[in-house]
Amino acid sequence: MTTLNASASPAARRTVRPIPQGRNRFERAMWLFMRFSGLALLFLALSHFGFQHIIVGTHRLTSEDTIVRWGLAGESITISQLFWRLYYGVMVLLAMLHGLNGLRQVAYDYLKNKTVYNAFMAAAAVLILAVTTMGVIALIVGVNASGATAAITR
Amino acid sequence: MQNLKVIAQGARYRGGNPMWSWLLHRVTGVGMVLFVVAHITASFLTQRFGSGAGMAINAVYESPAFQLVMYFCVIYHALNGLRVIILDIRPSLMRFQRETLWLQWLTFVPIYALAVLLILLRAASGE
Numbered sequence: 001m002t003t004l005n006a007s008a009s010p011a012a013r014r015t016v017r018p019i020p021q022g023r024n025r026f027e028r029a030m031w032l033f034m035r036f037s038g039l040a041l042l043f044l045a046l047s048h049f050g051f052q053h054i055i056v057g058t059h060r061l062t063s064e065d066t067i068v069r070w071g072l073a074g075e076s077i078t079i080s081q082l083f084w085r086l087y088y089g090v091m092v093l094l095a096m097l098h099g100l101n102g103l104r105q106v107a108y109d110y111l112k113n114k115t116v117y118n119a120f121m122a123a124a125a126v127l128i129l130a131v132t133t134m135g136v137i138a139l140i141v142g143v144n145a146s147g148a149t150a151a152i153t154r
Numbered sequence: 155m156q157n158l159k160v161i162a163q164g165a166r167y168r169g170g171n172p173m174w175s176w177l178l179h180r181v182t183g184v185g186m187v188l189f190v191v192a193h194i195t196a197s198f199l200t201q202r203f204g205s206g207a208g209m210a211i212n213a214v215y216e217s218p219a220f221q222l223v224m225y226f227c228v229i230y231h232a233l234n235g236l237r238v239i240i241l242d243i244r245p246s247l248m249r250f251q252r253e254t255l256w257l258q259w260l261t262f263v264p265i266y267a268l269a270v271l272l273i274l275l276r277a278a279s280g281e
Contacts, residue, residue: 018242018245019242035239035242038235038236038239039236039239041232042232042235042236045228045232046228046229046232049225049228053221053269053272053273054272066201092194095190096190099183099186099187099190102180102183102184102187103184103187106180106183106184109160110157110160111157112156112157112160113156113157127191128191131190131191131194131195134194134195134198135194135198137198138197138198138201138202143201144201144202144203146204
């Protein structure tokens, strides 16, 4: 009795999902994507949180800071504004794909009925695509002056 | 009924601290998907149209209670994900999985405590 749990095989004790072997290239690609996007999001999301909560403050979410950082629609864009738009662009794309694949794994485990699973995933994909589109449009176009002003003065 | 049984089976999967961290990773992940969807939608509506609906959604996650939950989700999911990545790179560390979990909680507590302090200080100052 040198080790605890000696009866359990290493595979049975393993709870971290190993890289999928075999010919399923999609699953292997997604496995790698989850690790790499997760690592990137660790820095992106936590810096976004730190910035918004500690430096800006949550209660000024609709304030002028966003206009300064992103720039207004129709105006020429500075290097700093380009940086922030790329930062948020990368974050929204990685986060949405990471979330969609996470939902797929959860749904695969719990929704055993194939029709229910397909319907759920179709709805999730449409929702994620719609949200990603909104985020990307806002980043490409820039802040809408009249909309943002209405929100600030409200 | 069938689905409830499947969920009950899923919730009991393997057991112990590793099981709870796995389950918590899922719950916090789904929670963040819902939050980010609402967050981007609200920001888009507010920025584009100065929408009242966008402002109403913003008001929900400006509440300290919501922030306490969301900070838990983000910090937990980030640290647990990092632990999983490290164990994937060095599978030999799986022998020490339970120890890595304690290390994760030891890292989590001070970071989350700092976040809680900041949220409560802001709430108390009425900002």
